[in-house]
Amino acid sequence: SARGGSILNQLEAFLKKLPDSSLVVLIDEYDAPLTTVINDQFGFARVREALSAFYALLKSNDRVIRFLFLTGIITFNKLSIFSELNNLNDISLSPRYGSLLGYTHIELKEYFSEYLVRASKLLGLDEVRLLDDLTKQYDGFCFEETARQKVFAPWSLLKFMAEPERGLKNYWFESGGKSSVLIQYMKTHILSNPKDYAKTKSIALSHLSGSSDVDGLSDVGLLTQAGYLTIKNVEYETAFVGYPNREVSSSMAQLYTEQILDGRNLVQVGASDVIRELFNGNAEAVFQLLNKAFLSIDYKNYPVRDESSVRALAQVFLSCFGLEPSIEVHNNKGRSDLEVRAGITHWVFEFKVVREGESSEKRLEEAISQVLRQNHGKQHHVQELIRMVLIYSLQGRKFVKWQLVE
Template identity: 60%
Template sequence: YFEILMAQSEVTLPKDKNFGGFSSFIYWLGLQPSNSVVVLIDEYDAPLTVCMNNPELFDFVRKKLSRLYASFKNYEGVIRFLFLTGITKFNKTSIFSELNTLTDISLSPRYGSLLGYTHEEVVEYFKDYLNRSAKASDINSEQLLDKLVFQYDGFCFEETVSKKVFAPWSLLSFFAEPERGFKNYWFESGGRPYALLEYLKSHALRHPEEYGNLKSIALNELSSSSDIKTLSDVALLTQAGYLTLKNIVGTTAYVGYPNEEVKTSMAQLYTERLLAGRTVEQVGADNISYRLATENVEAIFHLLNKLFSSIDYQKYPIRDEASIRAFVQVFFSGAGLSPIVEHHNSKGRSDLEVKVGTRYWVFEFKVCKSTNGAKDLLNEAILQLQRKEYGLQEQEEQILRVALVFSLEKRKFTEFSQCD
C-alpha cells in the first residue's frame, strides 16, 4: 500500500523519518485527518460467487452490496484509503455505480509485482532458505531455483507481460518443509475458488483437446467488467489464476498455465470433468505415476481402459487419435507427470511420450471404427514406431515403446503390443 500511495502522491519519503506505523505515514502525507480509517476488503465478490447459479438471489445480493459501496461514497471524507480485491470482475455499473472513484490496477505494469515474489526478490531475500532447501533436496541452489521456477513461478498480472512472480503460498510452503519435495499447494491455498466451482456446475470446461494449448481472449474482456450471463471460461480461468498472460498482440491476449503446479491442478479439474465428477481413485485407476514407473505394458493397457471406460461419452465423445492423445495427456498430467504430445524427431512425431523415473514411455495410438481392422492397425502402429524410431533419441535407462488400438465400437483399447 505504501507503494500505491507514494506513486499517487508523488511524495519522496525522508530517510530519517520514523513514522511508527501505517496510520502516521498516511497522516504525514496529509491525505486525511488522523482519526480517519483505512478500509481493506478481500474477495469483495465472495457474496456474489456463492449464488452465481441462482439469478434471483444473485440480484438480491448485488443490490445489497451496491448500497454498501454507496455508503463508502457518502463517507469518503473520513476514509483515507480503500482497497478491494476479488477474483471476478462483475459489472461495475451494477455494483459500484455510486462508488465511481475507484482505480482499477488489475493490469497495471506499476503493480505487476505486488501480489507475488519476483525472481530477484527470491534470490536476494530467501538466500538462506534456498541453501537449506537445496541441501534437503540434495542439489545445488542454482538447480533448486530452476526447479522452483518450473513449479511455482510464471504468474503475470500486467499488460506489458514483462514481470513474472512466484505464488507466495506455494513458495513459502515449500521452504517450510523442503524435505517433502515439490508438492502441489495450489488447491490448499484456494486453487478451487468457489466462483470457478459454481461456474462449472452450469458450464463445461473447454474440450480436453484444448487442455495444452494457449487460449486467446480480447484484452478488454480481461480489463473490463463482466456480466454473470456473458462471463467466458477463459476470462474466469485467467481471473482465478489457472491461466496467466503469456503474450499480447494488438488487442488480443494469449493466456496459458503459469507453471507446472497449476498445470497439474488444471488437469485434475479436467479429469473430474471427463470422469463425470469422479476421481481416478474412484474408478480404480489411482497411482498412475507409480504404475508407469513399476508395472508392465499389459498393466498399463488395463489401467488406460479403466480410465476410458469411465469417461462421460455424452459430453466428451472420442472421435479420433487427437481425442485419445488429449485424454491420456490430461490423465497423466493430473498425476503430476509432464507428457509431451506429438514429440518430434528427425523422422516424424510420436503421439505421446512421458518420462517416469528411469523409464521413458512412447505411445502410438490408432483408432478403429470396427474390431475387424484392429490387428492391421496394430501392425501399422508397430511399423511406425520402428521406422520412425520414436523415443530412441532419448538417453534413458529403459525405453518402453507401445502400440495401442482403440475401438470406437467397444469404447476401449482392444489391442496392444510392445515394440522392441
C-alpha cells in the same frame, strides 16, 4: 431487505461521526457473495443490488476514507456494482504493480537465501538445480499487460520453505486453487474440450479488465482471473494465456479429469496407480489402468471420436500426477502421439482407433510399422525408452490391444 437497510443506516450513522481521512477499508474477495449465487439469476441480482448500495454508501462518505483496497477474482458487472464508487483506480493489469502479488526471482534470492541453502541440503540438490525446479513448479504468474514480470506463487513458495523435506508439492490447489467461483461455475457449465487442455488460448485484454455478467462469462476469462491461466505474451490488444507452471497445470488436469469422469477422480475409478506403473516400466499394468480411466468417461459430454480425442484424454489423465506429457512430438521422420518422462523411463505412446467392422490386429500392425519407420523416441538420449502401441475401440470404449515396439 429491511434488515439490510437497517445495517446500512447504522453504518452511515457511524461513518458520519468519523473525522476526515481517518478510515482504511480493506476488502478481500469482494465478489465472494456473488460467487455463492452465480447459478441463481434472481439471487445474483439481489446480492448485486445489496453490494451496489454498500459501495454507494462508501462513496457518499468518501471524506472519511484515507485508503480503500479491494481484491477479487471476477469483475461481475463491475460498472453496475461500483457505479457510485467511481473514483477507484483499477490496477489489475498495471505493469507498475506486476510484482505485487508474488515473489520475484530477485526477492527469492535476497530474502530466502538461508532457506534455499537449507532446502538444497535436505533434498540433496545444488542450489542452481533447486532454483530451476522451484521455477518450473511455482513460478510463471503474470498479472500485467506487458507480460514482462513473472512471480512465484507466495503461498506455495512459503509452504515449501517451511517443509522442504516434503518436496515440491501442490500446495496451491490444496489451499484454494479449487476456487469457489470455479466450482459454482462448473455446476452448470462444462470446461472446454480436453483437446484444448494444453493449448495456448487468447483473450482480449479488455475482457480481463472490463465488466462481465454471469451469462457473458467465458471459461478462458474465468480461468485467467482465477489464476489457472496466466498471461504469457501480448500482441496488440490480445493476451495469450496458458498455465503458469507445473503445479497449476496439474491442478487444471485434476479439474478436467473430474469433469471428464463425471465428478470422480482417478483414485475413485481405480486408475491412480498408473503413475507408479509408469515409473516401474510396467506396460501391461499401464494398459489396464488407462482402460479403467477411459471406461469411466462421461461420454455424453466428452465423447471419444478419434485418435486426437484419445491422445488428449490420455494427456489430461497423466498430467494429474505432475507429469508433463507432450503430444505430437516431432523428429526428422515424423511425430509421435504422446511422450512422457517418468523418472529414468521415457515413454512413447502411439494410439490408433478401430471402428465397428475394422480389424484391431491390422491397426496394431500399422501402428507398430509407423513407430519403427519414423523412429519415434529415438531422438532422445534417455536411460530407458519404452515405445508402446495402444488400439482403442470406439464401439467398446476401451483399449483392446497393446504391444511394445522394440
